[in-house]
Amino acid sequence: MSSDANALAQIELHKALAPQYAYRYSFPWSRLFQEDWHGEMISHVQPDAKHILDLGCGTGFFLAELEAKHPGSVGLDISHEMLKVSNEYVDNARLVTGDAEKLPFQPGCFDVVFCKGSLHHTRDHVGFLTNCRKALGPKGRLIMSEPCNDNPIIRLARAILYKKSKHFDTGDEGFRKRQIVGLCEAAGFRVTKVKMYGVFAYTFAGFPDHIGILRYIPGATLLTKLMIGLDRVICAIPGLRMLGFHIVVVGEPAGD
């Protein structure tokens, strides 16, 4: 599918998903998990960063946190329906409806570009990442979290889910570690950090719209805290970290 046809398909897909995302972020334990995930991403921001872009910001839950820390943060998403939900979380956000494959910003105007789960929804990955690099200043940083498919069981589970569920597009595949690092390098980034994120908390607390079992379990918030801690240990151990569902990648413009 061409990038333009995919862009239209993504707008249609996310029109239907917008209320589902509002539900996803509506439980104390699902918010706790998402905030931990955001904390992981934010931990890679340079101390003097001021101008922040969240690319594919969706319903704006992460953007609200960014805006609280870095007033003036900008969120861009291709789905106006997703952005409309963000009024619930962010009062003052600067929101742009647009296509990450055709970014409407001046070159070099951001210190950080975040992408949480948006790259795999596009088709021209190197084009997307090149746009990220162009939007960053020379000391800027790309901080990305994308589905990781290194583990064959996770790869298979995702392939089945993406095929069977109307909430996914079959073309929205995850990445192998080597592949996503290669894409970043092809787009002119020097990759400075790669980390796995999310095992049990990701599965059971991250997506109540898909797996809602914690809704019926007393002490779900405490359980989520325990799972977050366990996931952190698992993702730090070589050999076990391939159980992680997401890969966090940090890159800086490689320069000449």
Ligand SMILES: C[S@@+](CC[C@H](N)C(=O)[O-])C[C@H]1O[C@@H](n2cnc3c(N)ncnc32)[C@H](O)[C@@H]1O
């Ligand atoms: C998996 S959602 C993640 C949303 C948000 N980052 C979050 O974590 O809740 C992917 C988002 O990417 C957006 N998206 C897909 N293709 C895009 C494109 N070409 N340009 C900008 N946003 C896009 C979708 O509309 C959707 O909001």
